[in-house]
Amino acid sequence: LYQMCYDALETTSSIFNFYISEELKEYSTDISKESTSYKNSDILQLAANAAGMALYQTRDGQIRIERVNMVASSDDEIYEIPIINNYQWPEISFASRVKDVSCNINGTEHLYPENSNLEGVTQTVSNELLTEEMLKKSKNSITEAYATLANRKKVELEYRASPHIDAFDHVRFNHNYGYASNVFVTES
Numbered sequence: 059l060y061q062m063c064y065d066a067l068e069t070t071s072s073i074f075n076f077y078i079s080e081e082l083k084e085y086s087t088d089i090s091k092e093s094t095s096y097k098n099s100d101i102l103q104l105a106a107n108a109a110g111m112a113l114y115q116t117r118d119g120q121i122r123i124e125r126v127n128m129v130a131s132s133d134d135e136i137y138e139i140p141i142i143n144n145y146q147w148p149e150i151s152f153a154s155r156v157k158d159v160s161c162n163i164n165g166t167e168h169l170y171p172e173n174s175n176l177e178g179v180t181q182t183v184s185n186e187l188l189t190e191e192m193l194k195k196s197k198n199s200i201t202e203a204y205a206t207l208a209n210r211k212k213v214e215l216e217y218r219a220s221p222h223i224d225a226f227d228h229v230r231f232n233h234n235y236g237y238a239s240n241v242f243v244t245e246s
Contacts, residue, residue: 059085059105059187063123066098076121084195085109087187108187110202114226125197128206128242130228136240138230139217147234148215154179156207159200161188167191170200181207213241 060082067076085108089096096104097167106113106123113123155178158169162184169180170193183199191199192198223229227243 059083059086061108062089062101063105066101067121070098073121075119077124078122079124081108081109081125082109082111082123084209085192085198087189089158089187104185104187107183108185108192108199110197110199112226117224125202126226136228136230137220137223138238139220139223139232141213141232142221143218144232145216145218148213148231148239150239151212151214153207153210153212154157155225156204156210159204160184161185161193163188163190163193163200166190168200170204211241213239 060078060080063078067073067078071098080103085105087108102113102121102123110125111123112126113121114126115121155176156232157176157178157180158171158174159181160167160169161182162168181203183203188199193200213231217231223246225242225243225246227246228240229238229243230238232238
């Protein structure tokens with residue numbers, strides 16, 4: 059997958075600044091027999107997702123394919139939304155509980171975790187680049203989807219906009235109960 063992404067980025071004349079995680083070299087697939095043609099953007103997104111990684115652009119314009127830190131490693135990485143900027147107190151809700159994540163490869167359904175006895179919904183992942191070999195790795199599309207969605211909480215709040223807060227940032231917001239929570243931003 060690493061070489062596929064590298065080739066896709068190199069053939070795009072407008073992209074000069076990019077980073078691809080070396081870990082992507084451990085994942086492989088064969089699309090040479092496929093009857094469809096993929097655009098460079100399709101290759102990049104499908105390859106990143108198959109390995110359970112993210113494809114995104116940084117504030118300084120760099121294209122990156124890598125795992126994203128769901129938890130801040132230091133307080134310097136956390137932006138705070140002060141109480142004075144809140145238009146309303148945050149509302150926290152829980153997403154539907156995820157029982158497992160499924161994908162279909164060559165007509166065979168795979169579930170993670172296998173034989174889950176939890177109550178909840180099954181999230182489906184569809185990615186043409188996923189292979190049986192990728193599913194044997196500890197981190198792939200379905201394991202990372204499960205890790206992200208298993209205990210997901212949603213926070214909704216209205217606050218005075220801050221242009222430096224974007225997806226993949228860590229934010230501390232204050233509750234009306236006198237404490238603060240750190241969240242990972244997926245949409246702003």
